[in-house]
Amino acid sequence: AQSVTQPDIHITVSEGASLELRCNYSYGATPYLFWYVQSPGQGLQLLLKYFSGDTLVQGIKGFEAEFKRSQSSFNLRKPSVHWSDAAEYFCAVAPRGGGNKLTFGTGTQLKVEL
Amino acid sequence: GAVVSQHPSWVICKSGTSVKIECRSLDFQATTMFWYRQFPKQSLMLMATSNEGSKATYEQGVEKDKFLINHASLTLSTLTVTSAHPEDSSFYICSANLREASTGELFFGEGSRLTVL
Numbered sequence: 001a002q003s004v005t006q007p008d009i010h011i012t013v014s015e016g017a018s019l020e021l022r023c024n025y026s027y028g029a030t031p032y033l034f035w036y037v038q039s040p041g042q043g044l045q046l047l048l049k050y051f052s053g054d055t056l057v058q059g060i061k062g063f064e065a066e067f068k069r070s071q072s073s074f075n076l077r078k079p080s081v082h083w084s085d086a087a088e089y090f091c092a093v094a095p096r097g098g099g100n101k102l103t104f105g106t107g108t109q110l111k112v113e114l
Numbered sequence: 115g116a117v118v119s120q121h122p123s124w125v126i127c128k129s130g131t132s133v134k135i136e137c138r139s140l141d142f143q144a145t146t147m148f149w150y151r152q153f154p155k156q157s158l159m160l161m162a163t164s165n166e167g168s169k170a171t172y173e174q175g176v177e178k179d180k181f182l183i184n185h186a187s188l189t190l191s192t193l194t195v196t197s198a199h200p201e202d203s204s205f206y207i208c209s210a211n212l213r214e215a216s217t218g219e220l221f222f223g224e225g226s227r228l229t230v231l
Contacts, residue, residue, distance in 0.1 A: 036222075043120070043207055043222040044158075090157065100146060100211045100220055104157045 002027050004093050006105035014113045015083050021076040021108050023091030031093040033074040034102070035065055038088045047089075050074060061085070086112045116142045118210050120223035127198055128231055134194045135226045137208030143188035144210035148220070149181075152205040161206075164191040198230045 005024045013019050025031065032051055036044040048059025055067040065076045074091060091105040117140040127133050137147055145166050150158040162183050163171040170183035180202075182194040191210075195202050207225040 041205075041225070041227065043118075043224040044209075045222070046220070100148065100209075101160060101163065102148075102158075102209075102220065103160075106157045109155075 002031075002093070002095075002103060004091055004103055004105035006089075006091055006108050008108045009106070010109045010111065012111040012113060013081050016080050019076075019078045019081045019085070019110070021089050021091075021110070023074045023076065023105060025072050025074065025091075025093050027072075027093060027095070029096060030069060031095050033065075033067060034092040034094070035059065035063070035074070035076045036090045036092060036104075037061075038090065038107075040087075044090065047076070081110075081112055083112045083114055086110055116140075116210075116221045118144075118208065118221045118223040120206075120208055120226050122226060123224060124227040124229075126229045126231065129199050130197055132194055132196045133198055133228060134192055135206055135208075135228070137191045137193070137210070137223050139189045139210045139221070142210075144191075145188065147185060147191040147208055147210045149183060149191075149193050150207045150209070152207060152225075154205075158207060161193075195228065198228070200230045203228055203230045 003026045034049045035047040038044050047063045048057045050057045050067045057065050063078050067074050088107045090107045092102045094102050119138045121136045147164040149161045152158045161176045164183045164185040166185045172178045185191040205225050205227050209220045209222045
């Protein structure tokens with residue numbers, strides 16, 4: 001069965017520290033990969049996406065993610081976290097050629113300590 | 115960038131009443147819109163895919179008679195929760211894809227929080 005796993009439910013980091021949020025997927029073939037961020041009571045904002053090509057993807061707000069086929073992973077990183085980055089982060093996948101049906105991970109709640 | 119707007123952003127209703135939530139693509143045409151439901155501190159679960167001019171496609175386990183979806187134009191899809199009950203209380207989010215865009219060009223609305231008393 002297709003699935004997306006975000007192993008960390010909660011993560012707390014100090015402002016200025018680096019961040020890595022993990023995402024693993026289980027799919028028949030490499031899907032399209034996404035990271036979204038959700039602030040409380042808000043919709044989702046796309047941070048970055050991977051379709052093909054360079055496996056290191058740059059996104060908005062200083063985020064990047066690296067696709068590793070051998071590990072079926074698409075981890076999100078940021079070198080220096082800002083207090084405004086506190087939010088819920090969702091990894092999502094969509095099948096190639098299967099339209100836009102996204103399957104979301106369970107999310108990781110990021111807390112930033114000042 | 116493309117903007118998707120939902121209305122209302124929050125609604126409180128009595129049990130047994132029906133509630134309509136609108137999802138509009140403000141500056142682009144969307145052939146397909148998606149409706150998600152999100153329980154507190156949980157992920158988004160796809161409820162249905164709404165296609166302009168045709169019937170919606172519901173995910174397994176979603177009652178189509180309870181969650182009526184209409185996609186009357188390329189910029190508007192509506193979700194009506196009929197005979198709402200407290201267990202229908204949730205955060206409902208829509209998304210839309212750019213008509214001419216490739217897979218994954220999805221834009222999300224701000225969400226609508228429904229509370230059924």
